[in-house]
Amino acid sequence: MKIAELARRTGLTAHTIRYYERIGLMPRAGRDGAGHRDYGADALIWISFLGHMKAAGMPIQEMLHYARLRGQGSQTGPQRADILRQRRELVAAQITTLQATLSVLDDKIAGYDAEGINHADRNQT
Amino acid sequence: MKIAELARRTGLTAHTIRYYERIGLMPRAGRDGAGHRDYGADALIWISFLGHMKAAGMPIQEMLHYARLRGQGSQTGPQRADILRQRRELVAAQITTLQATLSVLDDKIAGYDAEGINHADRNQT
DNA sequence: CTACGGGTTGAAGTGCACTCTAAGTCAAGC
DNA sequence: GCTTGACTTAGAGTGCACTTCAACCCGTAG
Numbered sequence: 294m295k296i297a298e299l300a301r302r303t304g305l306t307a308h309t310i311r312y313y314e315r316i317g318l319m320p321r322a323g324r325d326g327a328g329h330r331d332y333g334a335d336a337l338i339w340i341s342f343l344g345h346m347k348a349a350g351m352p353i354q355e356m357l358h359y360a361r362l363r364g365q366g367s368q369t370g371p372q373r374a375d376i377l378r379q380r381r382e383l384v385a386a387q388i389t390t391l392q393a394t395l396s397v398l399d400d401k402i403a404g405y406d407a408e409g410i411n412h413a414d415r416n417q418t
Numbered sequence: 419m420k421i422a423e424l425a426r427r428t429g430l431t432a433h434t435i436r437y438y439e440r441i442g443l444m445p446r447a448g449r450d451g452a453g454h455r456d457y458g459a460d461a462l463i464w465i466s467f468l469g470h471m472k473a474a475g476m477p478i479q480e481m482l483h484y485a486r487l488r489g490q491g492s493q494t495g496p497q498r499a500d501i502l503r504q505r506r507e508l509v510a511a512q513i514t515t516l517q518a519t520l521s522v523l524d525d526k527i528a529g530y531d532a533e534g535i536n537h538a539d540r541n542q543t
Numbered sequence: 544c545t546a547c548g549g550g551t552t553g554a555a556g557t558g559c560a561c562t563c564t565a566a567g568t569c570a571a572g573c
Numbered sequence: 574g575c576t577t578g579a580c581t582t583a584g585a586g587t588g589c590a591c592t593t594c595a596a597c598c599c600g601t602a603g
Contacts, residue, residue, distance in 0.1 A: 374530035405499035
């Protein structure tokens with residue numbers, strides 16, 4: 294598939310896909326007769342993985358590190374697993390933080406709603 | 419308390435607190451005889467709230483909007499509640515996303531661990 | 544044959560949230 | 574009196590992750 298279709302199917306823009314290739318986050322794409330990038334299904338899988346890692350808050354530098362390890366073959370598996378384990382812990386911690394944040398928001402919203410009923414200003418912030 | 423203590427107690431730097439004041443996210447602080455900022459407990463509460471909103475992914479522009487509404491008195495309560503309700507939904511959605519991300523990470527980690535045992539390369543990415 | 548909608552490149556620009564710098568003031572301790 | 578260290582300001586700089594720009598090429602429809 295061409296870059297526009299890959300963009301459509303991943304939700305990235307063609308610009309962003311070229312940017313990823315430029316910085317080394319995507320392998321250099323094969324070209325068709327016209328010199329246009331031509332992608333297979335593996336590109337879809339890799340971008341999907343990048344999307345998950347991005348959702349996990351992984352910075353691009355770390356994705357690059359992971360991508361380089363992957364390029365070095367299967368003997369880097371344990372190192373890649375370590376990276377993912379570390380990220381897993383960060384994500385778990387972030388979920389905990391967000392759940393606490395959700396409680397704060399719910400409390401504050403409840404305070405505003407009560408204020409709307411009986412005009413007592415509970416909300417200092 | 420002076421800015422250094424407020425910084426220590428909130429985990430922000432003094433630079434960041436001055437930056438918040440400059441952009442209007444903190445009220446202009448009262449000064450002591452030397453012209454140094456002098457804070458009360460309310461500053462601590464407000465920064466804690468800002469921290470929660472930041473954890474919730476609220477951009478500074480929206481915090482500014484909220485702060486301005488707060489400055490306009492209690493009749494803006496419903497508008498502030500709406501802002502918090504919207505942010506609450508975003509946080510809830512983000513928790514859902516992160517839980518899915520956690521599953522992806524756990525699956526991949528399990529794949530690497532299995533690979534370490536029987537040398538079958540399950541991990542395409 | 545020409546217009547059009549793609550595609551290509553390297554380089555520069557953007558927006559966010561800080562973060563740091565330069566040049567100065569001030570109060571307390573030696 | 575001098576040094577030290579915390580504070581002050583406006584403004585410039587940083588790092589991240591894109592995003593846009595300028596100038597160009599290529600294949601197909603009319």
